[in-house]
Amino acid sequence: MHITALAGGVGGARFVRGLRHHLDTTPGLEDTTVTVVANTGDDITLFGLRVCPDVDTLLYTLGGGVHDGQGWGRADESHRVQGELAAYGVQPQWFALGDLDIATHVARSQWLGQGATLSEVTTRLAARWGLPEQRLELLPMTDTPVETHVVVDDGEGGERAIHFQEWWVRHQASLPARRFVVAGLDRAAAAPGVLEAVRRADVVLLPPSNPVVSIGIILGVPGVRDALRGTSAPVVGVSPLISGRPVRGHADACLEAIGVPATAGAVAGLYEDFLDGWLVDPADAATTLRRGRVEVFDGPLLMSDVPATARIAEHALRIASSVPA
Amino acid sequence: MHITALAGGVGGARFVRGLRHHLDTTPGLEDTTVTVVANTGDDITLFGLRVCPDVDTLLYTLGGGVHDGQGWGRADESHRVQGELAAYGVQPQWFALGDLDIATHVARSQWLGQGATLSEVTTRLAARWGLPEQRLELLPMTDTPVETHVVVDDGEGGERAIHFQEWWVRHQASLPARRFVVAGLDRAAAAPGVLEAVRRADVVLLPPSNPVVSIGIILGVPGVRDALRGTSAPVVGVSPLISGRPVRGHADACLEAIGVPATAGAVAGLYEDFLDGWLVDPADAATTLRRGRVEVFDGPLLMSDVPATARIAEHALRIASSVPA
Numbered sequence: 001m002h003i004t005a006l007a008g009g010v011g012g013a014r015f016v017r018g019l020r021h022h023l024d025t026t027p028g029l030e031d032t033t034v035t036v037v038a039n040t041g042d043d044i045t046l047f048g049l050r051v052c053p054d055v056d057t058l059l060y061t062l063g064g065g066v067h068d069g070q071g072w073g074r075a076d077e078s079h080r081v082q083g084e085l086a087a088y089g090v091q092p093q094w095f096a097l098g099d100l101d102i103a104t105h106v107a108r109s110q111w112l113g114q115g116a117t118l119s120e121v122t123t124r125l126a127a128r129w130g131l132p133e134q135r136l137e138l139l140p141m142t143d144t145p146v147e148t149h150v151v152v153d154d155g156e157g158g159e160r161a162i163h164f165q166e167w168w169v170r171h172q173a174s175l176p177a178r179r180f181v182v183a184g185l186d187r188a189a190a191a192p193g194v195l196e197a198v199r200r201a202d203v204v205l206l207p208p209s210n211p212v213v214s215i216g217i218i219l220g221v222p223g224v225r226d227a228l229r230g231t232s233a234p235v236v237g238v239s240p241l242i243s244g245r246p247v248r249g250h251a252d253a254c255l256e257a258i259g260v261p262a263t264a265g266a267v268a269g270l271y272e273d274f275l276d277g278w279l280v281d282p283a284d285a286a287t288t289l290r291r292g293r294v295e296v297f298d299g300p301l302l303m304s305d306v307p308a309t310a311r312i313a314e315h316a317l318r319i320a321s322s323v324p325a
Numbered sequence: 326m327h328i329t330a331l332a333g334g335v336g337g338a339r340f341v342r343g344l345r346h347h348l349d350t351t352p353g354l355e356d357t358t359v360t361v362v363a364n365t366g367d368d369i370t371l372f373g374l375r376v377c378p379d380v381d382t383l384l385y386t387l388g389g390g391v392h393d394g395q396g397w398g399r400a401d402e403s404h405r406v407q408g409e410l411a412a413y414g415v416q417p418q419w420f421a422l423g424d425l426d427i428a429t430h431v432a433r434s435q436w437l438g439q440g441a442t443l444s445e446v447t448t449r450l451a452a453r454w455g456l457p458e459q460r461l462e463l464l465p466m467t468d469t470p471v472e473t474h475v476v477v478d479d480g481e482g483g484e485r486a487i488h489f490q491e492w493w494v495r496h497q498a499s500l501p502a503r504r505f506v507v508a509g510l511d512r513a514a515a516a517p518g519v520l521e522a523v524r525r526a527d528v529v530l531l532p533p534s535n536p537v538v539s540i541g542i543i544l545g546v547p548g549v550r551d552a553l554r555g556t557s558a559p560v561v562g563v564s565p566l567i568s569g570r571p572v573r574g575h576a577d578a579c580l581e582a583i584g585v586p587a588t589a590g591a592v593a594g595l596y597e598d599f600l601d602g603w604l605v606d607p608a609d610a611a612t613t614l615r616r617g618r619v620e621v622f623d624g625p626l627l628m629s630d631v632p633a634t635a636r637i638a639e640h641a642l643r644i645a646s647s648v649p650a
Binding site: 047048049078080081082083084085087088089090099100102103104106107109110113124125127128 | 372373374403405406407408409410412413414415424425427428429431432434435438449450452453
C-alpha cells in the first residue's frame with residue numbers, strides 16, 4: 001500500500017509520525033510506503049540562508065530530532081550563532097534559529113548554491129534523518145521558490161505585504177490579515193513525483209494542517225488540485241479544529257482572512273471538490289453536516305502523544321477503506 | 326602619529342595587539358592611530374560561507390574575543406553546527422569552524438551577498454569588536470576575491486594545485502610546495518585606503534607575519550610594493566624567525582617553496598627594496614648582516630604575552646625614529 005499525505009509543519013509532522021507508528025505496529029501494514037508532500041510557502045531566506053520551516057519540522061519530527069514540547073526546531077538546541085549575529089547587528093532577530101538548526105540551513109543553502117534542486121536537497125537531508133529506512137519519502141511541493149506574504153493594514157489607511165513568517169512568528173498572527181499572496185505560486189511547477197504521488201496513491205490523507213497557509217498553499221501548486229480530483233484513491237482529511245479552534249497555531253486567524261468560518265464544516269468546504277471522507281472531533285460532530293459528497297466521521301483528534309496520534313491515523317485509514325473514492 | 330602595519334593572522338594580530346598596548350600605555354602616544362592592512366589570500370568559501378581567516382584572527386585578537394592559547398578562533402567556542410554538517414555529510418570537515426566563528430561568516434556572507442564590499446563588511450565587523458574605539462582601522466588588502474593556491478606533487482610525476490588552507494590546515498604544510506599561485510591577484514586592486522595608508526603613514530611596520538603567504542601576498546597587490554618604495558615613512562620589519570625557525574606556523578616550508586633560506590637575513594632580502602630597519606632576535610643577530618640599505622637591529626622577539634609583545638613594538642618604533650626613511 002502507498003499513502004500520500006499533504007502536510008504543513010507541526011500538525012502535519014506529528015500526524016505522519018503517528019501514521020508511521022500505526023503502520024509499523026500493525027501486522028501486514030509495515031511495508032506501507034508514505035510520501036509526504038510538504039508546504040514550502042513558509043520558506044524564507046534569513047541571513048542569506050534558505051530556511052524551509054515545514055520541511056525541517058517534518059525532517060526533525062520524523063527523524064527523531066525534534067524539540068517535542070515546542071513541536072519545531074531541534075531538541076537540545078542552543079543559540080550561540082544567533083547571539084553573535086545579534087552582536088553584529090544582523091537583522092532580523094525575531095526568527096529563532098538554533099545552532100543545530102542553522103546547520104540544516106547552511107547545508108541546504110550550499111547545495112542549492114551548487115545547483116541542486118530543493119527536491120534533491122531534501123532527499124539528502126532526509127537521508128541523514130533516516131526517512132528512507134522508515135519507508136518515508138519527503139517531497140517539497142515545488143522546487144520553485146515561492147513565498148507566502150500576508151497583506152495587512154499599513155496603519156495609514158493603506159495596506160502592505162509582509163512575509164508570512166513575520167506575520168506568524170513576529171506578530172503571532174495578531175495583525176488582521178486582509179489576504180494571502182503567494183509570490184511565485186502561479187508560475188511554480190509541482191516538484192518531481194508530487195503529482196504522481198497523488199495520482200498513484202492507494203490513500204491520500206490530509207493531516208490536521210493549517211487549511212489556508214499549509215494545505216491551502218499546496219493546493220495552489222498548478223496541477224495538485226486536479227490530481228486530487230482525478231485520483232482513484234480515497235481522499236480523507238482530518239480536521240485541524242477542535243471545538244472550532246485550532247489546537248495550536250493560528251488557523252482561525254487565517255480562515256478569518258479568507259472569509260471562512262472557523263468550523264470543521266467550513267474547512268471541509270475548502271476541500272469538497274476532491275474530499276471523500278472528513279474526520280472531525282466529537283466536539284464538532286453535531287455541527288458538521290455532510291457536505292456535498294464528503295462523508296463526515298468523528299473521533300477524538302487531540303494528538304496528545306504518538307499512540308493517540310496513531311489511533312487518529314488508524315481511524316483515517318479505516319474511513320479511507322469505507323468511503324467510495 | 327599614524328602607523329600602518331601589513332599583517333597576516335596570528336603573528337600579525339598579536340603584534341598589533343602589543344603595539345596598541347604600547348601606544349595606550351605610553352604618555353603622548355595614546356592618540357596614535359593604527360591602520361592594519363590584512364592579507365586576504367587565505368580566504369576560502371566553506372559551506373557556501375566566505376571565511377577570511379586573517380581578517381577574523383585580527384578582529385578576534387584586537388577585539389578581545391580570540392582563543393588565546395590557540396591564537397585563532399573564538400574563546401569559549403563550541404562546534405555544534407559543524408557536528409551537524411558532518412552528520413549531513415557536508416565536506417570538507419578538515420577546517421574547524423566554531424559556532425561563534427560561523428556567525429561571523431554568516432554575517433559576512435549575507436552582507437557580501439547584498440552587495441557590500443569586503444572593506445565595508447570588515448568595517449561593520451570591526452565595529453562590533455570595538456576597533457574604532459581603539460583607534461584601529463582594519464582594511465582587507467583588496468576587495469577583489471583572491472585565493473592563494475599551493476602547487477604540490479600529484480604523486481604521479483605531475484603537479485596539482487590545492488587551496489592554501491587545504492595545504493596549511495589539512496596537510497600542516499607537510500606536502501612539499503613547488504610554488505604558490507594567487508588566483509586573481511594580478512587583477513586585484515588595493516582596497517580603498519590601503520595605498521594611502523602606506524603613503525601617508527608616519528611609520529610603516531611589518532609584523533612578524535609569514536613573509537611568503539601573508540606579507541608576500543599583500544606585497545603582490547598591484548600598487549602596494551610601489552607605495553612602500555615611495556612612502557616617506559620609515560619602514561621597519563620584525564623578523565618572523567627565531568634561530569632560523571618560525572615560532573609558530575610553517576614559514577620555513579613556505580620559504581623553501583620559493584627557494585629562500587629560512588634565515589632572518591634572507592627574509593629581509595625579500596623586502597630590501599623598501600625596508601629601512603630590520604629587527605631580529607639576538608639568536609639571529611650574528612648571522613644577519615646589513616643588507617643593502619637595510620639596517621639590522623636585535624632584541625628579543627618571542628611574543629610570550631602582551632607586555633613582551635608591546636616591548637617588541639616599542640623597539641620597532643624606536644628603530645623607525647632612528648633610521649633614515
